[in-house]
Amino acid sequence: MTPEAMPNAFRPGAATLSDTEARLVERRQSLLGPAYRLFYERPLHVVRGEGVWLFDAEGEAYLDAYNNVASVGHCHPHVAGAVARQAATLATHTRYLHDGVLDLAERLLATMPPAIGHVMFTCTGSEANDLALRIAFQATAGTGVIVTVNAYHGVTQAVAAMSPSLGAGVPLGAHVRTVPAPDPATGGDIGFASAVAEAAEDLARHGIRPAALIVDTIFSSDGVFTDPPGFLVAAAAAIRAAGGLFIADEVQPGFGRTGEAMWGFERHGVVPDMVSMGKPMGNGYPVAALALRPDLAEAFGSQARYFNTFGGNAVAAAAALAVLEVIEAEALQGHALEVGRHFRDGLRRLGSRFPRLGEVRGAGLFIGLDVLDPESRTPDAAGASRIVNGLREARVLISATGPRAHVLKIRPPLVFSDAHADLFLSRLESVLATLG
Amino acid sequence: MTPEAMPNAFRPGAATLSDTEARLVERRQSLLGPAYRLFYERPLHVVRGEGVWLFDAEGEAYLDAYNNVASVGHCHPHVAGAVARQAATLATHTRYLHDGVLDLAERLLATMPPAIGHVMFTCTGSEANDLALRIAFQATAGTGVIVTVNAYHGVTQAVAAMSPSLGAGVPLGAHVRTVPAPDPATGGDIGFASAVAEAAEDLARHGIRPAALIVDTIFSSDGVFTDPPGFLVAAAAAIRAAGGLFIADEVQPGFGRTGEAMWGFERHGVVPDMVSMGKPMGNGYPVAALALRPDLAEAFGSQARYFNTFGGNAVAAAAALAVLEVIEAEALQGHALEVGRHFRDGLRRLGSRFPRLGEVRGAGLFIGLDVLDPESRTPDAAGASRIVNGLREARVLISATGPRAHVLKIRPPLVFSDAHADLFLSRLESVLATLG
Numbered sequence: 001m002t003p004e005a006m007p008n009a010f011r012p013g014a015a016t017l018s019d020t021e022a023r024l025v026e027r028r029q030s031l032l033g034p035a036y037r038l039f040y041e042r043p044l045h046v047v048r049g050e051g052v053w054l055f056d057a058e059g060e061a062y063l064d065a066y067n068n069v070a071s072v073g074h075c076h077p078h079v080a081g082a083v084a085r086q087a088a089t090l091a092t093h094t095r096y097l098h099d100g101v102l103d104l105a106e107r108l109l110a111t112m113p114p115a116i117g118h119v120m121f122t123c124t125g126s127e128a129n130d131l132a133l134r135i136a137f138q139a140t141a142g143t144g145v146i147v148t149v150n151a152y153h154g155v156t157q158a159v160a161a162m163s164p165s166l167g168a169g170v171p172l173g174a175h176v177r178t179v180p181a182p183d184p185a186t187g188g189d190i191g192f193a194s195a196v197a198e199a200a201e202d203l204a205r206h207g208i209r210p211a212a213l214i215v216d217t218i219f220s221s222d223g224v225f226t227d228p229p230g231f232l233v234a235a236a237a238a239i240r241a242a243g244g245l246f247i248a249d250e251v252q253p254g255f256g257r258t259g260e261a262m263w264g265f266e267r268h269g270v271v272p273d274m275v276s277m278g279k280p281m282g283n284g285y286p287v288a289a290l291a292l293r294p295d296l297a298e299a300f301g302s303q304a305r306y307f308n309t310f311g312g313n314a315v316a317a318a319a320a321l322a323v324l325e326v327i328e329a330e331a332l333q334g335h336a337l338e339v340g341r342h343f344r345d346g347l348r349r350l351g352s353r354f355p356r357l358g359e360v361r362g363a364g365l366f367i368g369l370d371v372l373d374p375e376s377r378t379p380d381a382a383g384a385s386r387i388v389n390g391l392r393e394a395r396v397l398i399s400a401t402g403p404r405a406h407v408l409k410i411r412p413p414l415v416f417s418d419a420h421a422d423l424f425l426s427r428l429e430s431v432l433a434t435l436g
Numbered sequence: 437m438t439p440e441a442m443p444n445a446f447r448p449g450a451a452t453l454s455d456t457e458a459r460l461v462e463r464r465q466s467l468l469g470p471a472y473r474l475f476y477e478r479p480l481h482v483v484r485g486e487g488v489w490l491f492d493a494e495g496e497a498y499l500d501a502y503n504n505v506a507s508v509g510h511c512h513p514h515v516a517g518a519v520a521r522q523a524a525t526l527a528t529h530t531r532y533l534h535d536g537v538l539d540l541a542e543r544l545l546a547t548m549p550p551a552i553g554h555v556m557f558t559c560t561g562s563e564a565n566d567l568a569l570r571i572a573f574q575a576t577a578g579t580g581v582i583v584t585v586n587a588y589h590g591v592t593q594a595v596a597a598m599s600p601s602l603g604a605g606v607p608l609g610a611h612v613r614t615v616p617a618p619d620p621a622t623g624g625d626i627g628f629a630s631a632v633a634e635a636a637e638d639l640a641r642h643g644i645r646p647a648a649l650i651v652d653t654i655f656s657s658d659g660v661f662t663d664p665p666g667f668l669v670a671a672a673a674a675i676r677a678a679g680g681l682f683i684a685d686e687v688q689p690g691f692g693r694t695g696e697a698m699w700g701f702e703r704h705g706v707v708p709d710m711v712s713m714g715k716p717m718g719n720g721y722p723v724a725a726l727a728l729r730p731d732l733a734e735a736f737g738s739q740a741r742y743f744n745t746f747g748g749n750a751v752a753a754a755a756a757l758a759v760l761e762v763i764e765a766e767a768l769q770g771h772a773l774e775v776g777r778h779f780r781d782g783l784r785r786l787g788s789r790f791p792r793l794g795e796v797r798g799a800g801l802f803i804g805l806d807v808l809d810p811e812s813r814t815p816d817a818a819g820a821s822r823i824v825n826g827l828r829e830a831r832v833l834i835s836a837t838g839p840r841a842h843v844l845k846i847r848p849p850l851v852f853s854d855a856h857a858d859l860f861l862s863r864l865e866s867v868l869a870t871l872g
Contacts, residue, residue, distance in 0.1 A: 006741055024533040031541035032748075033554035033730060034737030038531055045533040049526045067528065069745060075524050084520030088511050090485045091720030092503065095474055097460040097481040105467035118469035123559040123722045124746060130592045137593075155744060156566045157573075157594035169739030279745055284527030286559045286722040286746035294469060301470030303605030305442055308591060309505060309715055310560060310722035312468075 006167075007381070007400035008388050010038035020057065021045055039399060041389045049074025052413050052420055054397065065412040065424055066397045068366075071255055071280030072326040073415040079283045082322035086315045093313050094121070100317035107324050108291065111262045113271045117294040121287065121312030125251035125278025126154025128290045129214065132274045133158050135292065135300045136245045142209030145173070146199045146239065148181040150403040152221040153214060153249055162214070165221040165403075175208050181222035182231050193234030200242035213239035213246050217264030218253035220409070223402035224361050224368025226258070232268035245296075248272035251288070252366070255280045256327050256414060259337025259364025267363060283326075285319035286310070332414040336364035343367060343410075343421040350425060354432045356383055367410040368401070379406035383435070390431035396424055441603065443817070443836035444824050446474035456493065457481055475835060477825045485510025488849050488856055490833065501848040501860055502833045504802075507691055507716030508762040509851040515719045518758035522751045529749050530557070536753035543760050545727065547698045549707045553730040557723065557748030561687035561714025562590025564726045565650065568710045569594050571728065571736045572681045578645030581609070582635045582675065584617040586839040588657040589650060589685055598650070601657040601839075611644050617658035618667050629670030636678030649675035649682050653700030654689035656845070659838035660797050660804025662694070668704035681732075684708035687724070688802070691716045692763050692850060695773025695800025703799060719762075721755035722746070768850040772800035779803060779846075779857040786861060790868045792819055803846040804837070815842035819871070826867035832860055 010025075017025065024045060028036060044062065048055040051073040054062045064074065072079065086100070094101055105119045122128045137143055145162050147153065152165040160166055161173035172178070177199035182192035200210040213235060219225040236246040253264030254277045260267050263275065273296060278288035288311075300306075310316065327333065344360050347369055351357035355377070358370030371384035384400040387408060391398055401409040412420070446461075453461065460481060464472060480498065484491040487509040490498045500510070508515065522536070530537055541555045558564045573579055581598050583589065588601040596602055597609035608614070613635035618628035636646045649671060655661040672682040689700030690713045696703050699711065709732060714724035724747075736742075746752065763769065780796050783805055787793035791813070794806030807820035820836045823844060827834055837845040848856070 009741075021533060024535070024538065027538045027542075028533070031538055031545065031554065032530075032556060033728075033733035035556065035733060035740060035742035036530060036737075037741050037743065038533065043533050046526060046528060047534075049528060054526075054528070054532075069529070070527065075527065077524070080520070080524040083523045084516070087519045087720070088513070088516040090482060090490075091506065091511065092482060092485060092490070093505070094468075094472060096490075097457060097464070097474065097479050098483075099460070102460065102463045102467055106463075109467065118467065120468060120471065124563065124744065126744070127560065127563065127592065134593050134596065155742060156563065156592040157570050158592060160570065160740075166740060284523070284746075284749065284751065286749070286752070292469075297469035297471060301472075304471060304596075304602060305445075305473050306471035306591060307473065308560065308562070310720075313720065313722070315720065316722070 006037055007405040008039050008385065010040055010043050015041040017042060040392045042392070044392065052416050060395060062395045062397050063420060063423060064397050065410050065416070066399055067413060068252065068257065068411045069279045069284055071257065071414050072283050072323055072330070072332060073413050076283055076326055078326050079319055079322040082318045083285055083315060086318035091313055091315045093309055094311070095307065098314055100314045100321065101312040104317040104321045107321065108289065112275065112291050115271050115293055116275060116291045118297040119289050119291045120306060121289050121316070122308050123286045123288060123310050124154070125276060125288050126156050126159055127308065128276035128278055128288045129153045129159045129249060130156045131290050131306070132214070132247050132276050133212070135274065135296055136212040136247065138303060139296050139299045140209060140211045140244060142211035142244065143175045144203035144208040144210040144244070145176050146196055146210070146213045147176065147178055148215060148219060148222050149178045150181065150222045151216065177203055181219050182225050184225065184227060192231060193238045196235045197238040197242065200239060200244065204242070210239065210242045210244035212244050214249055216249045216252050217268065218258065218363070218366050220252040221401055223407045224366065224409070226361055226363045229267045230269055232265065232270045236270045236272070245273040247274045247276065249276050251276060251278040255323070256333035256336055257364050257366050259333060259340050262333060281323060282316060282319035283323050285316060287316035287320050330415070336414050339416055339418055339421060340364040340367065342418045346421060346425040350429060350432070356380070356432060356435065365412055365414055365416055369408040369410060371406045371408060379404040381405040384408060386435055387431055390434065391427060394427040394431055396427045442473055443841040444475050444821065446476055446479050451477040453478060476828045478828070480828065488852050496831060498831045498833050499856060499859060500833050501846050501852070502835055503849060504688065504693065504847045505715045505720055507693065507850050508719050508759055508766070508768060509849050512719055512762055514762050515755055515758040518754045519721055519751060522754035527749055527751045529745055530747070531743065534750055536750045536757065537748040540753040540757045543757065544725065548711065548727050551707050551729055552711060552727045554733040555725050555727040556742060557725050557752065558744050559722045559724060559746050560590070561712060561724050562592050562595055563744065564712035564714055564724045565589045565595045565685060566592045567726050567742070568650070568683050568712050569648070571710065571732055572648040572683065574739060575732050575735045576645060576647045576680055578647035578680065579611045580613070580639035580644040580646040580680065581611060582613050582615060582632055582646070582649045584651060584655060584658050585614045586617065586658045587652065613639055617655050618661050620661065620663060628667060629674045632671045633674040633678065636675060636680065640678070646675065646678045646680035648680050650685055652685045652688050653704065654694065654799070654802050656688040657837055659843045660802065660845070662797055662799045665703045666705055668701065668706045672706045672708070681709040683710045683712065685712050687712060687714040691759070692769035692772055693800050693802050695769060695776050698769060717759060718752060718755035719759050721752060723752035723756050766851070772850050775852055775854055775857060776800040776803065778854045782857060782861040786865060786868070792816070792868060792871065801848055801850055801852060805844040805846060807842045807844060815840040817841040820844060822871055823867055826870065827863060830863040830867055832863045
């Protein structure tokens with residue numbers, strides 16, 4: 001995929017912009033340069049967020065069915081308040097003793113399987129995956145990494161080299177092998193685990209010792225594959241048989257989003273060696289982490305120290321702790337489970353009337369919906385783009401994903417309700433009606 | 437240097453801790469694992485910060501002469517207020533149009549030489565240096581990197597592999613060469629530039645095309661080398677002659693700290709190809725950036741897109757903009773210049789009376805002070821440690837640096853005044869008197 005082919009990327013000139021929008025686009029080009037991308041044919045100029053709503057400069061409200069960072073709702077007062085209080089009290093680092101980071105670590109580890117006994121803090125999911133790689137390389141004395149064909153794990157040099165979804169302009173490392181995502185339509189669990197075993201053999205054949213299989217446990221950039229739960233067990237066994245570790249990238253599915261569990265890997269009944277997390281962790285505050293088996297932390301810590309200036313700072317800890325408190329107090333995991341079912345049921349009902357819609361996948365409030373050509377019933381990226389942009393004009397925000405860019409990615413803040421889902425469905429119905 | 441040999445690292449058992457401190461240390465070990473390090477023989481348990489002061493759990497005030505992150509003062513109300521307001525209004529990313537990140541970019545680029553025309557936002561200095569490497573590799577089709585012998589550029593896999601100060605447990609990359617830091621005592625500018633040219637030749641001799649020379653322009657981890665201004669010009673010319681780029685790592689000296697200029701490279705009259713920045717940028721909020729020549733951004737952006745979920749988010753932009761406003765409104769650069777001179781004069785006066793003190797180096801409020809064995813006048817890491825820990829007991833915070841861990845690193849918030857410097861000097865005098 002070329003950089004330009006990023007699903008739902010703004011292409012200058014494709015739509016008429018207001019003077020304000022055009023000036024902002026021009027300023028971005030001039031100041032930030034060409035590596036930045038905007039969403040939508042007509043980019044959205046946001047000024048305010050609240051709950052599941054984003055507001056543009058004209059005061060128009062947009063139903064946010066896309067942003068998983070503001071997971072407990074845009075500008076949730078409990079989190080914003082915790083950030084404001086701590087930023088006015090102390091904002092320093094982990095080379096002093098401070099209770100906040102320890103309270104957070106304790107609470108996070110309580111959500112993990114007993115085998116996962118330590119947690120290390122970073123600022124971004126990229127940094128967490130990058131640290132996981134460093135630790136895996138050290139622990140296995142290997143460098144081979146296995147990822148899915150359209151995986152995304154971040155933007156540092158090391159993790160960009162194992163993120164094929166960044167496109168052909170960002171070469172994969174010579175030590176990286178890709179396996180097809182576990183699409184139930186093409187083999188499911190047996191096929192996936194076999195592909196992992198074969199990739200590990202291929203690495204070994206090239207003199208590269210396998211270090212890790214890393215997967216986003218909801219396979220977001222591959223197209224959202226959630227079922228049947230359990231298919232990761234055999235894959236984790238396959239990488240371990242080859243001497244490597246199993247790393248669960250929970251940046252997308254973590255923190256209750258799947259409804260069925262706090263973490264995506266739990267749905268599969270597998271215990272990872274390391275677990276990375278990020279995006280929703282601070283509801284917008286830059287905080288991320290890597291939870292791991294203590295023996296792996298020992299192996300790494302005996303050789304290397306780890307200090308991340310902002311990682312686990314007092315404000316980051318307060319933000320992340322507040323998010324965990326809200327998830328529990330508002331019972332958002334169970335809420336995501338129920339609303340997600342209602343939402344998918346509604347999407348399937350629409351699908352029975354509109355042949356553009358194909359399979360509905362997902363768990364909780366992470367939903368993938370295939371868009372197909374209504375005649376040939378084959379993947380239809382252009383159709384997906386028309387729906388995404390049609391919804392944007394109808395003031396509903398989603399995006400598209402998958403190697404063929406034909407999967408609608410629906411991933412609202414967890415405070416999304418049945419009523420919000422119904423509103424989404426009615427606007428989607430209108431958009432589909434106009435597309436014919 | 438082994439991990440344990442980190443200057444000023446806490447070693448369990450070396451001092452008697454209070455019950456509270458001991459419990460916190462135990463919780464850290466149990467939750468965060470062994471890669472984390474604390475400062476001081478008796479770690480500091482901080483609970484609050486204000487201006488140049490940190491307060492411990494008993495309410496004792498510590499004069500902070502070390503933390504450059506809280507550069508405009510701990511919990512500066514203008515910055516904390518901007519963070520609180522924006523966190524309650526909107527905290528979203530750069531794939532929507534938003535004025536904040538553009539206002540910040542404009543203001544930052546206005547402080548740069550005209551050749552530096554774009555800026556890209558990350559969350560940490562590590563990520564900024566990692567991105568600089570990715571761009572340098574792409575632009576030069578090379579991978580060779582030259583750093584100083586005790587350089588520190590961050591903790592991602594790519595930049596840890598070019599950070600020798602992390603110790604022998606973190607191997608340097610096969611594509612990395614080190615050059616002695618430009619210690620005026622051992623050659624200064626001519627020696628440094630020659631070493632860069634030789635390292636580039638050695639890379640080429642090994643079939644590795646030179647991509648970049650990257651230096652912290654105040655050479656913090658090497659021991660703080662600031663004089664004579666201008667010595668970087670020949671080094672930048674040497675790497676460019678070899679086909680590589682010159683990257684100024686401004687994470688430590690940037691944002692007015694050197695007093696003489698906004699950026700450390702400016703003191704040297706050199707224009708870098710890329711400029712990374714971080715720590716003080718958000719006064720504790722995780723925000724960092726890479727400013728660069730537009731043609732380099734074009735070369736990268738034509739192949740790769742760059743998206744950092746939290747990088748340049750609306751709150752990060754508000755925090756960084758507020759920091760720039762405070763630096764200007766409180767004239768902190770000029771203040772750092774004057775207080776730094778007063779401070780270094782005082783340190784030199786003390787040095788004339790205490791043979792443990794050697795050369796005083798630095799610019800503005802970034803000061804390196806050699807500690808020597810009073811008899812042999814050779815580098816004395818143990819003496820430096822006794823001073824650092826003696827000051828901590830006298831409630832003054834600094835640390836040590838340099839490959840021989842004998843350089844006192846004095847780097848207070850920029851709001852440090854002459855009176856604070858005098859207080860520091862009087863407490864240092866007491867500590868030196870007890871050491872004999």
